Amino acid sequence: MTFEDQHLKYLQLALEEAKKCTPTPTAFCVGCVLVSRLSAEPLVMSTGYSRELPGNTHAEANALSKFRSLPQEEVCRFDPAASHAEILASADVYTTMEPCSIRTSGLSPCADALIDAHVKRCFIGVGEPDDFVQCEGAQKLVSAGIDVVWLKGLEEESLSVARRGH
Numbered sequence: 228m229t230f231e232d233q234h235l236k237y238l239q240l241a242l243e244e245a246k247k248c249t250p251t252p253t254a255f256c257v258g259c260v261l262v263s264r265l266s267a268e269p270l271v272m273s274t275g276y277s278r279e280l281p282g283n284t285h286a287e288a289n290a291l292s293k294f295r296s297l298p299q300e301e302v303c304r305f306d307p308a309a310s311h312a313e314i315l316a317s318a319d320v321y322t323t324m325e326p327c328s329i330r331t332s333g334l335s336p337c338a339d340a341l342i343d344a345h346v347k348r349c350f351i352g353v354g355e356p357d358d359f360v361q362c363e364g365a366q367k368l369v370s371a372g373i374d375v376v377w378l379k380g381l382e383e384e385s386l387s388v389a390r391r392g393h
């Protein structure tokens with residue numbers, strides 16, 4: 228399996244999450260998957276999509292919240308000795324759209340949430356177009372020392388799913 232194939236598989240999963248979003252003309256439909264590589268086989272830690280959790284919530288923040296709310300006995304399968312925070316610090320993030328760096332609602336941006344969680348790498352389906360704001364999410368992650376990988380192959384689909392309802 229090539230590097231791209233290995234990672235596109237999880238981005239495809241994130242795209243399935245994005246398709247679950249209720250479309251809205253004022254925001255994007257984004258999906259996110261967190262993957263742990265602490266054991267021999269990669270394991271999906273959690274998934275999220277825009278507006279999945281109550282309120283005006285974003286995909287990446289929802290995936291982080293859902294992982295943090297898993298009981299310890301479920302988290303054991305990623306690493307029996309590690310805490311939620313330690314497992315998150317080794318996570319790969321797959322998101323169909325570049326994590327947001329500014330929110331029109333004034334809520335905390337996803338790039339900041341990923342930086343605070345100290346995730347390892349962020350694989351992105353497509354850059355955020357400037358439909359609403361000028362996004363600097365990828366640059367923010369790089370500046371914080373997080374590896375950013377722009378995956379090739381699902382850009383068009385990621386964008387058309389994101390713009391559903393516009």
Ligand SMILES: Nc1nc(O)c(N)c(N[C@@H]2O[C@H](COP(=O)(O)O)[C@@H](O)[C@H]2O)n1
Nearest residue numbers: 257277285286325326327330331332359
């Ligand atoms: N990366 C990302 N994930 C999501 O789940 C999103 N909905 C977005 N959209 C970005 O956030 C802005 C909307 O901010 P508010 O929800 O209104 O606070 C929108 O302009 C996009 O930048 N991005």
